[in-house]
Amino acid sequence: QVQLAESGGGLMQAGGSLRLSCVASGSTFASSAMGWFRQAPGKERAFVAAIRWSGGNTYYADSMKGRFTISRDNAKNTVYLQMNSLTPEDTAVYYCAASTPYNFLGITSTRGYPYWGQGTTVTVSS
Numbered sequence: 001q002v003q004l005a006e007s008g009g010g011l012m013q014a015g016g017s018l019r020l021s022c023v024a025s026g027s028t029f030a031s032s033a034m035g036w037f038r039q040a041p042g043k044e045r046a047f048v049a050a051i052r053w054s055g056g057n058t059y060y061a062d063s064m065k066g067r068f069t070i071s072r073d074n075a076k077n078t079v080y081l082q083m084n085s086l087t088p089e090d091t092a093v094y095y096c097a098a099s100t101p102y103n104f105l106g107i108t109s110t111r112g113y114p115y116w117g118q119g120t121t122v123t124v125s126s
Contacts, residue, residue, distance in 0.1 A: 001023055001024070001026065001065055001115075001119050002025060002026045002028060002029075002032070002098050003024070003025040004022055004023070004024050004025075004096050004098060004116065004117035005022065005023050005069060005117055005118070006014070006020060006021070006034060006094065006095065006096050006117045006118065006119060006120040007020070007021050007022075007023075007120055008120060009018040009020050009093075009120030009122045009123075010076070010121075010122065010123070010126075011061075011123045011125065012060040012086055012123070012124050012125070013040070013124070013125055013126075014019045014086060014087055014088060014124055014125065014126050015085060015086065016081060016086050016124075017082070017083060017084045017085075017086065018028060018047065018083045018086065018112075018122060019039055019080055019081065019082045019083070020036070020080065020081040020083070020094055020120060020122075021037075021078055021079075021080055021095030021097075022034070022078065022079045022080075022117055023076070023077055023078050023080075024077045024078070024079070024098060024103045025077070028091035028098075028100075028101050029077040029098070030053060030077075031053050031101040031102055031116075032053055032098045032099050032100065032103075033050060033051065033052050033066060033081040033098075033099040033103065033104050033107045033112070034050065034051050034070075034072060034097065034098055034099070035047070035048075035049065035050040035051075035096065035098075035099075035107055035108075035112065035113055036049045036081045036094060036095070036096055036097075037072060037094070037095045037097060037110065038049040038080075038087040038093065038094045038095070038122075039074055039092055039093050039095070039108045039119075040089075040091060040092040041092075042091075045095065045110055046061065046077050047061050047063055047068045047083060047110075048059070048060070048068065048081065048094070049068055049069075049070035050066060050070065050107045050108055050112075051071070051079065052104055052107075053074075053101075053102065055071065055072050055074075056105075057093075058070050059107065059108050059118075061108075066087045066096055067082075067083065068081060068083050068084070069081070070082075072099070074099050076089070076118040076122055079096060081094070081096075083122070084123075086091060086124045086126050087124060088124050088125065089124075090122060090124050091122060091123050091124050092121075092122060093119040093120070093122075094119060094120050095116055095117055095118075095119045096114040096116075096117045096119075097112075097113035097115060097116050097117070098116060099113055099114060099115075
């Protein structure tokens, strides 16, 4: 069983930056694709970014390209989401998710991930 724990959320003014972290338990991290999703109040959970197990392939939602960067450190079982140029529209609960080993199908949707963290809240004020 994989357990995920996000951290790094908080209150930020528009234009600022935050880095979210997600630490995974278990021995399959290095072989799992990892994703970040977010859920704003009253909206469905939406894809933000994903990264394959080697870190060589990354994927972003269109509105995050150029502002957000996903990365991972397999030695630390940690995936990161660097968020720059934040706007109030980025306000949401951010979740990290892990795929099953060596699966990259559907990793830009919630269907690709059986394991989820509890989320960390990001609030961006104008």
